[in-house]
Each structure stands twice: as structure tokens, then as C-alpha cells.
Amino acid sequence: MSDFRYNCLYFTTNRLSRIITKMADEAFAPTGFSPMYGYLLLLIIEDPGSAQKKLAEQLDIAPSTLTRFIEKLEQRGLVHRTTHGKTVLVYPTDAGRALENEIHMASKRLHQMYERILGKTASDLLSRELVNSSDQLEGK
Amino acid sequence: MSDFRYNCLYFTTNRLSRIITKMADEAFAPTGFSPMYGYLLLLIIEDPGSAQKKLAEQLDIAPSTLTRFIEKLEQRGLVHRTTHGKTVLVYPTDAGRALENEIHMASKRLHQMYERILGKTASDLLSRELVNSSDQLEGK
DNA sequence: TATGTTTAGTTGTACATACAAATGTTTTTT
DNA sequence: AAAAAACATTTGTATGTACAACTAAACATA
Numbered sequence: 001m002s003d004f005r006y007n008c009l010y011f012t013t014n015r016l017s018r019i020i021t022k023m024a025d026e027a028f029a030p031t032g033f034s035p036m037y038g039y040l041l042l043l044i045i046e047d048p049g050s051a052q053k054k055l056a057e058q059l060d061i062a063p064s065t066l067t068r069f070i071e072k073l074e075q076r077g078l079v080h081r082t083t084h085g086k087t088v089l090v091y092p093t094d095a096g097r098a099l100e101n102e103i104h105m106a107s108k109r110l111h112q113m114y115e116r117i118l119g120k121t122a123s124d125l126l127s128r129e130l131v132n133s134s135d136q137l138e139g140k
Numbered sequence: 141m142s143d144f145r146y147n148c149l150y151f152t153t154n155r156l157s158r159i160i161t162k163m164a165d166e167a168f169a170p171t172g173f174s175p176m177y178g179y180l181l182l183l184i185i186e187d188p189g190s191a192q193k194k195l196a197e198q199l200d201i202a203p204s205t206l207t208r209f210i211e212k213l214e215q216r217g218l219v220h221r222t223t224h225g226k227t228v229l230v231y232p233t234d235a236g237r238a239l240e241n242e243i244h245m246a247s248k249r250l251h252q253m254y255e256r257i258l259g260k261t262a263s264d265l266l267s268r269e270l271v272n273s274s275d276q277l278e279g280k
Numbered sequence: 281t282a283t284g285t286t287t288a289g290t291t292g293t294a295c296a297t298a299c300a301a302a303t304g305t306t307t308t309t310t
Numbered sequence: 311a312a313a314a315a316a317c318a319t320t321t322g323t324a325t326g327t328a329c330a331a332c333t334a335a336a337c338a339t340a
Contacts, residue, residue: 004182004247005198005271009254009263010164010175012270015200017157018327019277021296024150025328035150036296042144053318058145060155065297067320086305086318107144114149117276123149126273130152131145133266136257137159158297161326165298176326193288205327207290226288226335 020114027110031102033076035110038103040069044079044092045100051087060134160254167250171242173216175250178243180209181232184219185240189229200274 004011024035031038036059043058044050056066070090073079078096082089115123144151164175171178176199183198184190196206210230213219218236222229255263 004179007264007267008179008247008251009267009270010160010250011179012267012274013153013157013160014326016270016274016277017153018200019274020150020153022328023277034295039144039148039151051318060158061296062298063319064299064321068296071320083319088319107148110150111148114277118273122273124147126269127147127149127152129266129269130149130156133258133262134152134156134159137156137163137254154296162298174325191288201326202328203289204291204329208326211290223289226333228289 023113024110027113028103028106031099031106035106037069037073038106040066041073041078041092041096041099042103044073044090045097048091049089051089053087055090163253164250167253168243168246171239171246173212175246177209177213178246180206181213181218181236181239182243184213184230185232185237188231191227191229193227195230 006012021035028035028038040055040059043055052063052066052070055070056063059066061069070079070081073096074081076095077093078099079090079092082091111123118126146152161175168175168178180195180199183195192203192206192210195210196203199206201209210219210221213236214221216235217233218239219230219232222231251263258266
């Protein structure tokens with residue numbers, strides 16, 4: 001009857017999402033911020049001067065959500081913004097750059113956590129399938 | 141460099157989750173509540189008198205989250221609770237039962253939306269893989 | 281039987297996230 | 311050049327979700 005728990009993507013995806021988010025929070029706890037902020041900071045470090053629009057697209061989140069994230073990173077002195085007309089460019093500060101390695105280590109911890117259980121090959125495969133489905137659903 | 145967008149389960153899972161949640165919100169919009177409430181109500185209709193603990197386990201959400209959901213369903217007059225010692229049993233009201241069919245239709249709409257894009261076989265397979273991985277990660 | 285421990289549920293609080301409306305800026309059209 | 315359309319960002323507000331702390335009930339054990 002209630003087979004939606006096994007065959008409805010809404011349910012199955014959100015379930016995994018909750019589980020992985022919890023693991024990620026743990027893995028990123030020592031950095032002092034949550035995974036999404038860590039990855040966002042990485043993106044900004046890799047490509048300083050990105051427009052917010054681009055960052056939001058890369059992370060696949062709503063622009064308003066990105067504004068909130070950048071605000072917090074700025075409050076902590078990890079990035080700064082410069083406005084050019086209607087676009088806003090984001091740069092890492094030295095304090096931000098100094099965290100790069102720590103974030104990479106947190107990311108590695110996360111990978112180890114789930115790869116130890118799922119196996120590396122299966123994890124990679126699953127990730128690829130998820131990207132694939134997401135791309136299709138977004139018409140990309 | 142920023143390959144986390146493709147190979148980090150935290151990221152890939154959450155991305156799909158956001159996409160599917162958006163579709164589900166659309167599909168469930170005519171019912172007047174969001175997908176999670178719909179599915180919860182189905183569960184309660186199928187097995188009247190469930191304890192909240194059981195429902196939370198079935199939906200794989202935190203007990204506190206479930207309390208909030210049940211509260212809202214109760215406010216709308218779709219379920220009611222009876223306390224027996226420390227456990228709380230949840231029953232659908234007639235108004236709740238009356239919605240069963242509408243929820244099923246919403247669920248069907250959702251399935252059609254994504255199956256039209258991903259294909260039925262691929263969708264089912266993906267769902268099964270997600271359940272599988274979730275079970276493994278939770279040691280089930 | 282009394283006291284300690286586990287269990288079920290609730291409440292306070294916090295965070296990620298989204299949408300819709302508002303603001304300010306550039307581009308296009310007339 | 312003026313008016314209109316498109317665009318990037320921000321702000322207000324709402325929702326799903328969780329954790330930690332709490333309450334109250336049940337169970338266990340001494």
C-alpha cells in the first residue's frame with residue numbers, strides 16, 4: 001500500500017538527503033560552519049570575482065538563498081563584495097583563503113564516511129546518476 | 141577543481157532533492173498542503189491508530205518534526221490524537237479520509253511529471269538505489 | 281517499594297531554503 | 311532621448327527540518 005516510501009522519488013531522495021546532510025554536518029563541524037558554506041567558499045576561492053548569479057547557478061540554489069549565504073560569509077570576514085552596476089562580485093579574503101585546506105579535509109572526511117559504507121565505486125556511480133537525473137529534470 | 145558539484149553525495153543528493161521537492165510542491169498544490177503532509181496523511185489512513193514513534197520511523201524524520209506535522213494536520217481537522225500513557229495514537233477524521241483520493245491523484249501527477257522526463261524504468265531504478273543506499277548508511 | 285533508567289512526546293530555538301515583491305541598473309525599443 | 315523591458319540583487323516572509331532540553335510515563339533493579 002504505502003509503497004511511496006520506496007518508489008516515490010520525492011520521498012526516497014529526501015530521505016537520502018537528510019541522512020547525508022547529517023553526515024556532512026558532522027564532517028564539517030570542526031570547520032565551524034555547515035557544508036554548504038564550505039563548498040561555497042571553495043568555489044569563491046577557485047574563481048575569485050564571480051558574480052552572485054554565477055555562483056547561484058553553479059550551486060543550483062535560488063539567488064535569494066545565495067545572498068543569505070554570502071552575507072554570513074562576509075560577516076565572518078571570509079569574503080567581501082564589490083558592486084558593479086547591477087552585479088555583485090565576490091572575492092575571498094585572506095582569512096577565507098586560509099580555510100581552504102581545512103575545508104578540503106572536511107570534505108575528505110565526509111567522503112570517507114560514506115565510502116566506507118557504500119564503497120567508493122558505488123558512491124561515485126550514485127553521484128553520477130544523481131547529476132544525470134538532475135540535469136535531465138532541469139532540461140540541461 | 142570544484143568537482144564536488146559532481147562527485148560529492150552531499151551536493152548531488154541535495155541538488156536532486158531541491159528539484160524533486162519543487163516538482164512535488166507543484167503536483168500537490170491543488171490539495172492545499174505540501175507533499176510530506178499528504179504522504180503522512182496517507183500513512184495514517186492506511187494504518188489508523190499508529191503511534192507517532194512508528195510514523196516518524198516510517199517517514200524517517202525526527203520525532204520533533206513529526207509532532208509539528210501532526211499538529212498542523214490536527215489544526216485542519218484531518219486527524220485526531222488520543223493519548224495512552226506516554227504514547228500518542230493518531231487517527232484520521234472523516235475529513236481526512238475524504239482527501240485520500242485527491243492525494244493519490246497528486247502523487248500520480250508527480251510520478252508522471254518525472255517519469256515523462258526520466259522514463260519509468262529509470263525512475264524506479266533510481267528510487268530503489270536511493271532506498272538501498274539510505275538503508276546501508278543507516279545500517280539497516 | 282523506592283530509585284534509577286529508558287522511552288515517547290513536546291517545546292524552544294535555529295538553519296537551509298524558497299518565493300514573491302521591491303529596488304536599482306542596464307539594455308532595448310520606439 | 312524617453313519609455314519599456316529585462317536583469318541582478320535584496321528583503322520580507324514562510325516552510326521543512328533538526329537538535330537539545332524538558333516532561334511525563336514505563337520499566338528495571340536493588
